[in-house]
Amino acid sequence: MKKVAIIDYGAGNIKSLQFALERLDVASVVSNNTSEIINATHVIFPGVGAAGKAMEQLRSSGLDIVIPKLKQPVLGICLGMQLMCRFSEENDTNGLGIFEESVVRFPALVKIPHMGWNQLTNMRSPLFSGIEEGAYIYMVHSYYVPQQLDTIATTTYGAPYSAALNKDNFYGVQFHPEKSGEVGATLLQNFLAL
């Protein structure tokens, strides 16, 4: 029986994620309770907003200690993924350090934020099982993670960058699966099958 915990730290549009899971017939709890999170089979770490404030909220609830120690599959979404990195240029924020990467701002050569539907390429993870090269996903962000060792998919906006990261049980996606139509639903299903 899947028990999904969505980490609640006062940031992010959690409702649409809950609805997306409901459409997959999966029950979820929105929680900032340590034991509830630790006991879930899958943990989703969402995020919308600014890195600085979000990290402050994680620290004040002790979640910054809990998250990196989780053993079950964890999926960071958008800012959630960025906070799992070592450092973000956004508000010069130290992140959770799960991924070695740093988060940097898009150059002004492109419109910022990167907003809309873009494509997934070079996917290499069971997370993308059944998703075709070039599939469209919804992106909305001003900062990004360059391609690195942990990169498991790329998207091009000006230049290619990390659309998704993976290290051990930790996964991160820069796009919003809960807003990415059928492709997003497939990705969430793949995550829940991990």
Place this chain on the structure above:
Amino acid sequence: MLTKRIIPCLDIKDGKTVKGVKFQELRAAGDPVELAARYAATGADELVFLDISATEEKRKTLASLVERVAAAINIPFTVGGGVSSVEDAYQLLKHGADKVAINSAAVRRPELINELASAFGNQCVVVAIDARLLNDRWTVHLVGGKQPTSNELLTWAKEAEQRGAGELLFTSMDHDGTKNGFANEALATLSETVNVPIIASGGAGTVSHFEKVFIEGKADAALAASVFHFNEIDIQTLKTRLHTKGIPMRR
């Protein structure tokens, strides 16, 4: 490749979808939840949901409608109408909106843009601008287009960007509801003046209008209401046609 977006707009009044001509003569256009679901299923890239009566009637709550729409769709949606504080925006986001659109309240108190951007991030903040050409000057209007201001389109757009708007939704009141095409010249200038995405609104009538707004108007997204609500243009067909014209589209 980042695609251009096609965005149906649901103008809401008293919980129903309506559509006017030049911001007046409203007529009913169907159940908003049903329309939203249909659009999401037929290839809309995003939805915009504007409570056009909210500002003037000081009505703020759309929450239950927002929640029903969020449950029915798997694409992003923006909600606007009567948002004048961080708390108003929070209520909409909490019920499933992905972005909030602000209009009159931002003109009256531009700091609202900064406050929302710092609370929820720039990507959550859509500044909607209604303007019309008065004596060769694109003049920003308030309260659903009823009240002219001293603001000029480009100056206001730049200020909105600097204060943290993540996207601008520009409606030409001169083109709105006419089905004679978008305000491409003004749109192109706007798109070159700021570095945030521009949603073009007002004037969609034919497939070729959409083609022009992306090529001549340099818009990142095009918004329309009645051509979609009344089935004059099918979204899937529109996107296929635009794709064959070389415009990047999610298909």
